[in-house]
Amino acid sequence: MTGPLRPEFHEGQVLAAADLAATVAYARAAAVRHARLAHEWGIADGLALTTENRTDPASGARFVEVSVQAGLAVDGTGREIVVPAPVVLSEADFEAVNGADGPTSEPYPVFLTAADRAQAASGPASCAGSAGPARVEESFQILFRRLGDERLVADQQPPAVNAAPAAPPVPWLVLLGFVQWTGGHFTAAVPEARNVGVRFAGVRADTVSARSGSLSLRTRPLPGEGEPALVLSGSDTPKLVYGLYKGTGDVEPLMTVEPNGNLTIAGSFSGRISAGSVLATSGSATDGMVLPLPAGVTPEEVADGRVSLHVYVTPRIPPSESGLTVPAEATVDGDRRVRCRLRSYDPGAGPAVTERPGAVDFLVLATVAATSGGG
Structure with a gap:
């Protein structure tokens, strides 16, 4: 198995076209291997689809003119695709591919692909005969495809590690x-x-290392007010800050981790319950309702015994001008479902004793026992 071949030259050597072409090919191969193997392929800059409002002079219908903006993409073979200036999409090209479809509101995919175009030689013919192309334009092509063809993107396979630069x-x-x-x-x-x-x-x-001593991670190429940012600073006071950009371009801290491990947050904290702590929730519930768990406690933690629940319920007795109402039952089962029944007797309404669903005030406490090590 042969690795990449690097051209070498010496004094008095007769250089053939193949020797000069090998020099170019070696540099191209190194560049595409780096782009393909050290990076993820995709749009590097620009290439957005933009629209301009237009009116059909014949029908008066409103439509848009769609353009691909200038930019750069790197495809899965490691090749750069440069679009040097905006390109207006051709309606005729679209109709040639999809014009037979019936009316639909579904969007059609638009693709960019690399295309080599040989340029005719402009100098004198060679002594050996007719001159071939002396330049190859690394151009591009914009393609329209059928509905659903956007899924083809995920099925594309990159070439082998040692593959030479070539059109796939x-x-x-x-x-x-x-x-x-x-x-x-x-x-x-x-x-x-x-x-x-x-x-x-x-x-x-x-x-990923920073030469300035501060490394920022953000969701946009340029910082925008209200956009999130994560900043790792290694200056005199190293710290990790998560926050939002202010209009000045500075980051307003929402969470800060100090060098000693101290954590400072601007909002509330929720998450898994820690050993030795107690979380609580309270409120009112009617017969048949399932009591909620405190925030930060999951049913799995209760089911496997990591968290213990302590539930207290007090029946709510509605006021009555006559008669007597007492709780017949006020319990909670293993699924935290409330069972509350109220029994009433009103001498003025007759001798019968009635029973009906009731409501309770509840308190749910969730606890985790502290370990022997205190953690």
């Missing part, structure tokens, strides 16, 4: 978004449909 047998598809089509025109453009969305380029790394 099947064009690698980079999803740009979706367009809607009504009455012979585009009517909208959206980035996601049928639970499939645009894929953006990423990086594969086990270590």
